[in-house]
Amino acid sequence: MSWSGCGWPLRHTISCVHLPRKLCTLTSISEVSRYQETIKKSRFVGIAAPAHGVKAAEEFLSSYSDPKATHNCFAWRLADGTTRSSGDGEPSGTAGPPILAAIERARMHGVVVLVHRFFGGVKLGTGGLVRAYGGVASRCLESATRTELTSLESLVCRFEPGDTGPVFAALAAFGPEAPNSTDLLETGSLCVEVQVPAHVVPSLTHGLKRATGGRVELLRKGAG
Known part of the structure; x- marks a missing residue:
């Protein structure tokens, strides 16, 4: 018995129409960036760095937090859209959220400030705290060297032949790398492996389920 690259028993492989290669790229920074400013006698020091995960x-926060500082406030936004912020004792909403807002205004992912x-x-x-923390974070990011961040995830999509049109339309809408072939399984189902930006996986899953009435099976490659 032969097996498909998708991990199911294979009948044979058929050629596949290529999908548009329109990968979604994210903007991040390539190295640590610093900016400091004194505002009404308080010294604010902003440090931004790339962050590829929690x-x-x-680890960055552990290494760069200054025990001599009155407050060490931060925010991050990862490639998958996950965010977190902390005001470290400043009044609620005056430090962490403005730093996070600065990251979002800069349209950056994979960044911690x-x-x-x-x-x-x-x-x-x-108001002064919001402007100070948000402003320092913004200017710190403005001085950083930008880079494109594309985090791809391999997915296995199994579906019935009658759902081929809706499945490929949904895949094309989310810009995956084009599969070179489609596997025809012994069950009669079809199977393709695609690569998509990690941050669109939840939306892609929802779109495929909706397009096929829940009949599609979508797995991360290597998952059982």
Whole structure:
């Protein structure tokens, strides 16, 4: 018995119409960037770095947080859209969220930004803190070297021949790498392996299920 690249018993392989190659690219930064500014006697130091996952972001924060700072506030936004922020004791909503908003305005992913504040004796007020943290984060990102970040994930799609049109239309809409062939399984089902940007996997899954009335089976390659 032969097996398809998708992992199911294979009858034979047939040629496949190529899909458009329109990979979704994300913008990130290529290296650590710094910016500092004194605002009403408080010194703010912004440090931005690439973060390819939660572990990388946490390691950056552990390495770069300054125990001498009054506050170490941060935010991150990963390639899959996951976000987190912390105000480290500043009034609610005045530090972490403005830093995250700066990342989102810059349309960046895979980035973590840490802002130290060394209190200078003058209170800034709620609005002043929002402007200070958000502004320092924005200018830190503006000074960073940008790079394209494309995180691809291999997916296996199994479907019935009658769903070929809807399946390929849904795949094309989300811009996967084109499969070179379609496997015809012993069950009569069809199977393709595609690569898509990791951040579109949830939307693609929803789109395929909706297009086929839930009949499609979509697995990450290697999953049981």
